[in-house]
Amino acid sequence: MLKREEIFPVFRKTRYVVHVDLDAFFASVEVLLNPELKGKPVVVGGLPHERGVAATCSYEARKYGVHSGMPLRQCYKLCPQAVFVRGNYHLYQAFSEKFFRILREYTPDVEEASLDEAYLEFTRCRHLYPSFSETAREIKRRVEKDLGLSVSVGAASNKILAKLATKKAKPGGFFELQPGEEEEFLRELDISEIPGIGPKAQVMLRLLNVHKIADLWKLPLGTLRSLFGAPSDELYLLSRGIDCRLLEVEGKPESFSRETTFLQDIWDRELLLAHLAYLCDRLASALRREKLYARVVEVKLRYSDFKAVSRRRRLLLPVQETSRIYRVARESFLELWEGSRLALRLVGVKGSELVEARHLSLFEIYSEREERLSQALDRVREKYGFGSVLTVREKMLGEVYPEDRSRGFILKTASLTR
Ligand SMILES: [Mg+2]
Known part of the structure; x- marks a missing residue:
């Protein structure tokens, strides 16, 4: 098998991608504006008896097993003492705009992955920053200070590794993956961490006794292709921490x-x-x-x-x-x-x-x-x-x-x- 250096030598040595993700975004905004909620389980998305699902749950609520996407009634069953809030999308949008304004002060290469999640790349403006690592930390401090919200930041040589680094940093932390540490970092992670492995694919893989990313490395590409078809090639590379996707930086929509x-x-x-x-x-x-x-x-x-x-x-x-x-x-x-x-x-x-x-x-x-x-x-x-x-x-x-x-x-x- 080719070593990854032989496949993508350029990307690995030169890119620096930072993933920034606000923690429990909607819930954190609600707590910020209503300090009485601080330390309490908060579920945003609707009232307990209403149809619909939770949009965001505070970390205090997650301890009870509730998570975003869960029907509100079920959230209530698991955590009746939670404070349920309908939420105000307009308000979150305003916070989100401010969030992206801060990020764009540091680099024009910002991908808006969602309202509260972004990828930043410094490859094009490397001469401006003596230390990427220090800049990433500064961005974290700025967001926390200016927005008053908790944020997690991950840094690595590409998008998938940066995102996984953020996950490790959550909530409120900073984690930087150094070149050469990828294999150790990925080895023990669950296969569900890889984007593109949905619930169906997970069931198939678990039947083959593939649970961790290291198990996935043992499957030959041919086997993956027979299971999942065309997306297998990307899966094969992503599971090895190889990701040459560039940031989707927004211009005007066409x-x-x-x-x-x-x-x-x-x-x-x-x-x-x-x-x-x-x-x-x-x-x-x-x-x-x-x-x-x-x-x-x-x-x-x-x-x-x-x-x-x-x-x-x-x-x-x-x-x-x-x-x-x-x-x-x-x-x-x-x-x-x-x-x-x-x-x-x-x-x-x-x-x-x-x-x-x-x-x-x-x-x-x-x-x-x-x-x-x-x-x-x-x-x-x-x-x-x-x-x-x-x-x-x-x-x-x-x-x-x-x-x-x-x-x-x-x-x-x-x-x-x-
Ligand atoms: Mg988030």
């Missing part, structure tokens, strides 16, 4: 799309249009958030036989408003679908060729009233969830799927940004 895959194929025209309206509304809301307008609106359909068709329309005036996007999308949809009237398994809408408002003289053309209405709508939805306000057409979805739109009929609704 497009936004929203699509829904149905659990059962749909051929009801009005229901399909209701779904389309909902997706247009979501798309418009994403565009408004980024203050962008789309020059191209594209509709995609997938028939029950998996054949996909799409139609894109380039507009004279870029659009951002729900009603305008829907008007264009509806027309394309009907052109595509009316001919066949076959059942669909997926409907999607995409906005691309994005332009910023300042490049347009739109405000003379578009009504200020609609603009104000949209802004008010966004504020309400930010606070109470997207489903809190729906248009008449979208409301039909609520009537068809009264219990919960995401169950029974819809397999998944995906947001894609490219």
Whole structure:
């Protein structure tokens, strides 16, 4: 077998990647703003009797076995004394923005992995920092001081090792993995620590008596391929701490799309249009958030036989408003679908060729009233969830799927940004 130095000599010797992760983020914000909660188990996501799952649990709550993603009722059973908070996404967003502003002061190479989690790389600005290690520690101190939140930091030669280092540092610590220590570090870790090994893969591997990462090293690549197919190669490398993925540093997005895959194929025209309206509304809301307008609106359909068709329309005036996007999308949809009237398994809408408002003289053309209405709508939805306000057409979805739109009929609704 090749030694890793022989495969990726450059990366290993020169990269310095730092992974920064706020500890129990939502819960920590709640504690910060309400010091009475300090030291108590806190569950953010809803009240004990409500549907839904915990978004974050404080470390005090985790001692009772509750964790994020667990249904609230179950959290309550395990830890009835916990303080349950609905949470305020808007507030967390504000903290998150401040968090990323601090990180960007140190390097432009920042990947936003989630609201409270980032990768930083110093490879491009090495001449600015005499010691990466000291800089990573300074960032940790800055975040703690300026935000008042606990943060864990891991540093290593690539993304996966940095992330695993953070995990070891949690909560509130700093851990730096030195070159040459990778093998010892990885050896005893559980296979579930490797991204890409989901619950199903874990079951398969455990049947083969593979529990630790060191066990995984013994499986030949051929065996992995026969088990998992194409993703095996990455798995093979990641499990050895070899990761040449670069940071996904955000530029301006190139497009936004929203699509829904149905659990059962749909051929009801009005229901399909209701779904389309909902997706247009979501798309418009994403565009408004980024203050962008789309020059191209594209509709995609997938028939029950998996054949996909799409139609894109380039507009004279870029659009951002729900009603305008829907008007264009509806027309394309009907052109595509009316001919066949076959059942669909997926409907999607995409906005691309994005332009910023300042490049347009739109405000003379578009009504200020609609603009104000949209802004008010966004504020309400930010606070109470997207489903809190729906248009008449979208409301039909609520009537068809009264219990919960995401169950029974819809397999998944995906947001894609490219
Ligand atoms: Mg976190």
